[in-house]
Amino acid sequence: MVTRAESAAATRRALLDAATSLLAAGGPEAVTLREVGARAGVTRGAPYRHFADKDSLLTAVAAESWERLADHVRAVRTDPARSAVEKLRGALDALIGVGRAQPHLYQLLFWQPGHLNRLERLHRQVCGPEGDPQAASRAADRFQDEFLAVVADVVGEEDARRYGALLLTSAHGIAGMEHSGQLGTDKWQTSADSLVDTLIGMVTG
Amino acid sequence: MVTRAESAAATRRALLDAATSLLAAGGPEAVTLREVGARAGVTRGAPYRHFADKDSLLTAVAAESWERLADHVRAVRTDPARSAVEKLRGALDALIGVGRAQPHLYQLLFWQPGHLNRLERLHRQVCGPEGDPQAASRAADRFQDEFLAVVADVVGEEDARRYGALLLTSAHGIAGMEHSGQLGTDKWQTSADSLVDTLIGMVTG
DNA sequence: ATCCTACAGTTGACAGTGTCATCTGAGCGC
DNA sequence: GCGCTCAGATGACACTGTCAACTGTAGGAT
Structure with missing residues (x-):
């Protein structure tokens, strides 16, 4: 036998797994x-016992993904076998890799939170905190902190913010352009990996 | 009195304007x-006389926007009052400006075409060309050509592709991160404009 | 001038969707 | 044991994209 709390937690987990799987397979429309x-x-009604609405469910999926991404970068950062530059490459590849392997999820990471926070943040200020949509932002924050630490190991503390923002936005742009198929054309005669090389060369050289 | 062709063209124009307006106001869901x-x-049935489905309508909106963007960059590029670097800044600001002023449209520019082309291109190969979804890709191509020419004026022909890809992806990333609200935090202590400055400095210095 | 055809636009219908009010039943504190 | 609480089921509603069938008119053919 299972307690009610255990059953509810298992259902919530199953809902998140199902949503993640459907998102990866067919995009937000398929969820x-x-x-x-x-x-x-x-x-169909059960999810409403665990999430306010569909957007909240997707936001929770995004939060989990940010957590995974942050954990991964942390693992890379604390890997004694890698040099600082190799760690930086690992962090950049992690972000771009999500964009490549799971474009729908990647889009959710940068789109949903921003879209929601703009409206929902005001909503939360009125209704009081609910803890849910904040989770995605906090997880994204944690990823950025890890990333910042990786960059600091390469360029030093004082330049970390400046270069970190440039590296992160550039990696985000590379992932996005690759996702939209605009990097594959022979017009640019380059690839995401090659651009990452150039990027790293710029901040280390 | 108006001819039938005129009436149909006016309706098509009105449909595109309405879709553009609704998209800007409330995102794709509001369209x-x-x-x-x-x-x-x-x-409600009339749009199907002009567009295959809702996605085709949005793709047409994206195509028009790419055209406008390409025209704008061309105007900047051929402006004799600006230096080459100022033209580059103008081109970068144009892209980021769309992301800032019309985030939903911006997202459509990079999301819809890629998402559609992946599946629809195969579909067109079977059913024969329909001319519609290609328009967005061609317009985006024209924008990239204009952008490439601007970059070539700064770094020279042979380095244009290499630096052009980096500049374009970076600008895209800056726009995206600003849109998602992840640049506004005090963690990075920077702004989109400041990042553009750094970017230009990297390719000119 | 009359017929005919092509076609822009209308209308009714259908399958899905998110969401909510209401109901049901089992775990758990008293 | 009784009764409350809450996870989940169910019915309903408004709304969506989409298509088949229909209508009316512009404009060429006779």
């Missing part, structure tokens, strides 16, 4: 609450 | 064919 519920073994 | 039709003075 329907009915299908999410079905894959989690519940019906 | 409903019923509301688009209502604002254009027709009913």
Whole structure:
């Protein structure tokens, strides 16, 4: 037998897994609450016991992904076998790799939180904190902190912010352009990896 | 009195204007064919006489926006009052400016075409060309050509591709991060404009 | 002038969707 | 044991994109 809390936690986990899987397979349009519920073994109304609405569910998925990304960068950063520059490359590749392997999820990471926070933040100020949509922002923050630490190991503390912002935005842009297929053309005669090389060369040279 | 062709062209124009307006105001979710039709003075079924489906309508909106962007960069590039570096700044600001002023449209520019082309290109190969979804890609191509020419004026022909790709992806990343609100935090202590400065300094210095 | 055709636009219908009010039933404190 | 709480089920509603069938008129053919 299982306690009620355990059952509820398992359902919530199953809902998140189902949403993540559907998002990866077919984008946000494919994430329907009915299908999410079905894959989690519940019906369409059940998600509303765990998330305010569909956007909250997707925001929770984004939060988990940010957490994974932050953990990964932390693991890279504390790997004694890598040099500082190799760690930087690992961090950049991590972000771009998500864009490449899971474009829908990647888009969610940078789109949903911003879209939500603009409106929901005001909403939370009125209704009081609910803890949910903040989670994505905090997780993204943690990723940025890890990334900043990696950059600091390469260019030093005082230049970390300046170069970190440039590196992060550039990596984000590379991922986005690659995702939209505008880097694959022979017009630019380059690749994401080559651009990362150039980027790293700029801050180390 | 108006001819039938004139009437149809006017309706198509009104549909595009309505879709553009709705997109700017409330994002893709707010663009409903019923509301688009209502604002254009027709009913919900009318758009299907001009566009295959909702995605085609949005792709047409994206194509028009790419055209405007390309025209703007061309105007900047051929402005005799500006230096080469000032032209580069103008081109970068144009892209970032769209991201700032019309985030939903900006997202459409880089998201929809890539998402569609991946699947639709195969579809067109079977059903024969329809001319519509290609328009967005061609317009985006024209923008990139203009941008490439601006970059060539600064760094020379042979380095234009290499630096052009880096500048374009970086600008895209800056726009995206600013849009998602992740540049506004005091963590980075920088701004989109400041990053553009750094970027230009890197390729000119 | 009359018929005919092409076609822009209308209308009714259908399958899905997110969301909510209401109901049900089982875990758990008393 | 009783009763409360809450996870989940269910019915309903408004709204969406999409298509088949229909209507009316511009404009060429006779």
